[in-house]
Amino acid sequence: MKHVITLLHKEFILELRRKSVVAGLGLYLFSLIFICYLTFSLRQQAINENTWSALFWLVILFSVVNSVAKSFIGERKGVFIYLYSVASPQHIIIAKMLYNSLLAFLLSVAGYVLFAVFIFNPVRDQLLFVVLLLLTSTGFSVSLSLISGIASKANNSNVLMAVLSFPVVISILLMAVRTTGNVLNGLERAASYDELLNLLAINCIAGALAYILFPYIWRS
């Protein structure tokens, strides 16, 4: 546990030191939403709720994939070797997953706020929606952390990242879209418990698998 916290601390320090990366991610998110706003020339509810949900999840998916992809892709070789010699792979993947989940959650919430400002906010049950955002962002980052580790070993990592990750996160995305549909249609909370539980289960499976499998990709 102590090691995990140390590694997590290191991630935060490194991230704060390279502010341009975080700023880049934020700008990416902002430009995606702004493009949605401009292309649909929205504002006065020109789109219906289904379109809102589709746009929202596309924006979140792309920005989260980009933010998590950089957790292994683009790191220098020396960093890997150093980490390999000082920390166990289990600690590294847990720290990465926690850190990425936090980052993804922040990005999703920021995306939600920007959507509310620029487009509109059809969500009635805010608490449920935030819980959904939390679950999906952990799900995305848990599965994408491992995929990013795999993709970083190949030559064309960025293309590979997209190809490998989309099929894997699609089950999370489907659950998210379904729950969003429930929330937007103003169904009561109990109607979405099944989906949320499913999401939690998928997260647990993906997390456990990433924890077990990561040592094998870390060795090379």
Next chain:
Amino acid sequence: MKIGLKITAIVLLVYVHTAGLLMDVPRLNILNETIRALYFHVPMWFGMVLLYVGSVYYAIKYLRNPSHELDVKAEAFAHVGTAFGVLGMITGMLWANYTWGSPWHGDPKQNGAAIALLVYLAYFVLRGSLDNPEQRARLSAVYNIFAFAAMIPLIFIIPRLTSSMHPGSGGNPGFNAYDLDSRMRWVFYPAVAGWFLVGLWIADLRIRFGQIAEKLK
């Protein structure tokens, strides 16, 4: 693969093709004679899932105890499984064209199966983009296991949650209770076994080919 199994596969499939096309089938609304597609469409998915299970099994074995042979096996099973999946997709689209009215109906199971195929196509892309054979074997084994676990909810859970036109989904009874007349069992189970044995046979050929190619290197 034992010669006996190969003969069994041939005999079973000859039987399935004659009995499947000639024997009496129950007359059901809409389905009518197309119900015979059951003998060819459903065994493809059984075969695909079983072959993918085989592929994951060898991937796990590879991670526990790396050897070139296990990697070749995992890849061969995934290859044949994907071929079965594509055939299942084509037969399903053909069947859907006559019963549901159009080849692609956005049925959750259809979408799930398409995504499952995408997962394994991504697996082959991953294999293609790594040069070092040892690294390729290890990383693709990891992705194989991870992707398989992500595929299970797609094919088995999500379609059951929503309404689907496949039997066994959205409150429909599974096909045991519903459309599988006991006469059809006499053809359906041999069909599943026969197609699966053919899958094993093709995989076996690929494995032997891979081993010889390795020896010649």
